[in-house]
Amino acid sequence: MEIGAFILAQQRSYDQPSEQVILNSIEQTQACEAAGFASAWFAEHHFNNYSLVPSPLQMVAACSGRTSRIRLGTAVCVLPLYQPQRLLGEIGFADVVTGGRLDLGVGSGYQQFEFERFGVDVDDAPEVFLEHLEIIEKGLKQTIFEHHGKHIDIPPTAIAVRNVQKPHVPIWIAAGSPRSMGRAYRAGHNLFVTALQDGLDTIRNLRGQLEQSAEAAGKQVTDAKVAFLRCAYASDNDAEIEHYLDCARFQRRLSEALHKRRQQMPDGYLLTETPTEKDVPLDQLRKNLPVGSVNQVIDRMLEEISILKPDQVAIQTQLGNFDQKTMLKQIELWGDKIIPALQKETGARLVAAQ
Numbered sequence: 001m002e003i004g005a006f007i008l009a010q011q012r013s014y015d016q017p018s019e020q021v022i023l024n025s026i027e028q029t030q031a032c033e034a035a036g037f038a039s040a041w042f043a044e045h046h047f048n049n050y051s052l053v054p055s056p057l058q059m060v061a062a063c064s065g066r067t068s069r070i071r072l073g074t075a076v077c078v079l080p081l082y083q084p085q086r087l088l089g090e091i092g093f094a095d096v097v098t099g100g101r102l103d104l105g106v107g108s109g110y111q112q113f114e115f116e117r118f119g120v121d122v123d124d125a126p127e128v129f130l131e132h133l134e135i136i137e138k139g140l141k142q143t144i145f146e147h148h149g150k151h152i153d154i155p156p157t158a159i160a161v162r163n164v165q166k167p168h169v170p171i172w173i174a175a176g177s178p179r180s181m182g183r184a185y186r187a188g189h190n191l192f193v194t195a196l197q198d199g200l201d202t203i204r205n206l207r208g209q210l211e212q213s214a215e216a217a218g219k220q221v222t223d224a225k226v227a228f229l230r231c232a233y234a235s236d237n238d239a240e241i242e243h244y245l246d247c248a249r250f251q252r253r254l255s256e257a258l259h260k261r262r263q264q265m266p267d268g269y270l271l272t273e274t275p276t277e278k279d280v281p282l283d284q285l286r287k288n289l290p291v292g293s294v295n296q297v298i299d300r301m302l303e304e305i306s307i308l309k310p311d312q313v314a315i316q317t318q319l320g321n322f323d324q325k326t327m328l329k330q331i332e333l334w335g336d337k338i339i340p341a342l343q344k345e346t347g348a349r350l351v352a353a354q
Helices: 018-035 056-064 084-097 112-117 122-141 178-187 200-216 238-260 282-288 294-308 324-353
Strands: 002-007 039-042 071-078 102-107 144-148 153-158 171-174 190-194 226-231 312-316
Touching (some): 002 018, 002 324, 018 056, 018 324, 039 056, 039 102, 039 312, 056 071, 056 084, 084 102, 102 122, 112 122, 112 238, 122 144, 122 171, 178 190, 200 294, 238 282, 294 324
Parallel strands (some): 002 039, 002 312, 039 071, 071 102, 102 171, 171 190, 190 226, 226 312
Antiparallel strands (some): 144 153
C-alpha cells in the first residue's frame, strides 16, 4: 500500500504571489520524494485561484529534473479541453523526460466556469471525454493511428515522441460514479476516487460502488489499481489542525463556487469565499478526516484503508494559505513516522490474510 501526495497549488489571497505558489509546489514534490512518498499528483485548473496549475504535464516536466525516483502524475488532464493528438505528443515527451515515471490521470471535468472560457459546453464533456480517451488509447498503443468520430476526425498519424513505458503509460480515470468506474474496469485502466471531505459512511459506499462496478464489468476489484484522494494532517498543535481544516473547507467552497458559477471578486480573478449548502462545520470535518496526533492519523487511516482497500492514498498537501515551512515539516513527519507505520501494518495484514 503506497502513500502519494496530491498537490493542488492553491492561492487564497494576494499575500501569496502566484510564482511562489508554483515554486512551493515543486519544493513540496522534492520533499515528498525525500520522505518516501510513492507519487506526486498535480491538478489542472484555469482562470482562477482554485489551482494555479494550467497544465499538470508541465508540472510533471518541471519536477522531472528535480527528482529521480518519485512517480509524477496528472490528476487530472481534463480531456475535453485538449486536442488529443497534441496531448499525445506531450504525454510522450513527459514520459521521456521523467525516465518513465509518468502516471496519466484523465477526467471529463466539471467546472462550468472554466469550460465557458474555452468555448466548450460542459454538458458535452462526458461524451467528448470518451471520444478523446479513445484517441489517447489508440495513440499510446499504435505506431500509426487514425480516428473518425462525432467530434474529431484524424487521418493516419504518427506521434514523434513516444512514451518509454511499456506497453504504455498507465492511465488513471477520475471515477466519481459507477458508470465511470465501469468504464475504467472494462478498458483495463486504474481509478482515482475521492470521498471528498466526508466520513466513513461515504468511504463504505465508495467501496460498494467499486465492487458493483467491477462485477458488472466482469472483473474483480483488484483487476485495477485504486488511488484514494484524502485530506489528512498530523500535529499535536490544535491551532495548526484547525487552520488545515479551515483551508480544506476553503477548497471545498471554491470548488462549489466554480461549479455553481458564483461571482468572483471585483478584479475578476480571486473567487469569493462564501459558505455553501454543502459546508461542513470544522468540528465535523475533524471527525470526518484523518487529522490529529500521529497515532490518531495512523489509526484513522488504517480504518479507512481497511474499508476501501486502495492501492494508494494520495494525501492533500498545500491547501489555501497554509504555511510552506510548516507544510514541509508535515511531509517530513509523514516520511519519518506515518508512512513506515502504515506500510508495516498493511503489510502485516496482507500476510495474515494470505
